[in-house]
Amino acid sequence: MTQDLKNRIGIFDEISDQIVGRTKSFTRPSSLICSSKISDEDWRYLQNSANLYMNKCLPNSSFITDENELLETFAQNKDSIKNITPNGLIVPKRHTVLEYNLLVNAIARIINSAGIGDWITSWHIPLNLRIKHNEINEENMKRHHPTEHIHSDSWAGESADSVTVMIPIFGDTDHNRVTYYDPPDNFEDSWLGPLPSYADGAEIASRYEKLDFVPKKQHLILADFSTLHASHRDAGASHRVSIDTTFVPVRKYKGGDGETIHPWRENERATHKVLSSLGETHLFHFPDSVDQQVDSQGGFKHPTNLVVKELE
Numbered sequence: 364m365t366q367d368l369k370n371r372i373g374i375f376d377e378i379s380d381q382i383v384g385r386t387k388s389f390t391r392p393s394s395l396i397c398s399s400k401i402s403d404e405d406w407r408y409l410q411n412s413a414n415l416y417m418n419k420c421l422p423n424s425s426f427i428t429d430e431n432e433l434l435e436t437f438a439q440n441k442d443s444i445k446n447i448t449p450n451g452l453i454v455p456k457r458h459t460v461l462e463y464n465l466l467v468n469a470i471a472r473i474i475n476s477a478g479i480g481d482w483i484t485s486w487h488i489p490l491n492l493r494i495k496h497n498e499i500n501e502e503n504m505k506r507h508h509p510t511e512h513i514h515s516d517s518w519a520g521e522s523a524d525s526v527t528v529m530i531p532i533f534g535d536t537d538h539n540r541v542t543y544y545d546p547p548d549n550f551e552d553s554w555l556g557p558l559p560s561y562a563d564g565a566e567i568a569s570r571y572e573k574l575d576f577v578p579k580k581q582h583l584i585l586a587d588f589s590t591l592h593a594s595h596r597d598a599g600a601s602h603r604v605s606i607d608t609t610f611v612p613v614r615k616y617k618g619g620d621g622e623t624i625h626p627w628r629e630n631e632r633a634t635h636k637v638l639s640s641l642g643e644t645h646l647f648h649f650p651d652s653v654d655q656q657v658d659s660q661g662g663f664k665h666p667t668n669l670v671v672k673e674l675e
Contacts, residue, residue, distance in 0.1 A: 364548045371587050374614055381478045392576035393545050395587040401473055406581045409469040413492060413532050416462040420444055420453060430533050434602040438496055445653045450510055451493045454667045456653045464641045471638040473583055483610045483635040487521055489669050490608040495539055495594055497601050510594040512561035513544060513568040516609055517588055523555035525609040529584040534603035536580050544571035544591040555588055631665055646672045
């Protein structure tokens, strides 16, 4: 096993040790992935926040509380909901500022309950809420970074030192899910540099082994960036909604530095303290209206503009 892989496993062991004992259910599907159950209170807060945010994105004034009805409404209106990308990202805009801040606050609560806030040097912002419909968007497959390709987010310019965060929230998360792939023992950090597209990483992905792991609702899934992942649908799958984002943990073997971030991503960072203080001392503000499109620079920039405002 390479030293690069040993270093990453060592950090992941320490992060996992912080979570054990704080959850009713904790598993390690691999040495670089863990899954922990979210408390009922934090789970209700997250689901309610996601529901509020999604309802605010609908092009009418109705408010839908039923999970299945909400997803079907999104599916029926996917061509008229203007703030959803071809990759399914529900992009925060000016009219969703309050609801989006509540959603991020719910995620910060979950991280704090897991006891790993002090292990986070920075988050990639904005954090993502994503809807994946039951059928692949064929036009999206022609773009640079469709999540259906096996990939690392570092290939799109995020810090290669990161940990992926995923929380399945609504819908058919058993059959419409993220699949994970374990690295071989000869893994090298150099495999995680930016690439023109996810398809350009196919040769690297061919070295990996697919894991027999299905992420579950009400679970926080963490995966080191040395793993790869992809969106997957079984035949007959329905829609699903999930959180996906990343943070950079403290990596003691690098002396607390060493992040590699594409220049277009350098402004997409925030500390965990900022996330935890949204609504009190800070606010995530999005100046663009739903009709204003943001150039994602070929997938190397988040498709929204974010201003972090201080309230004090």
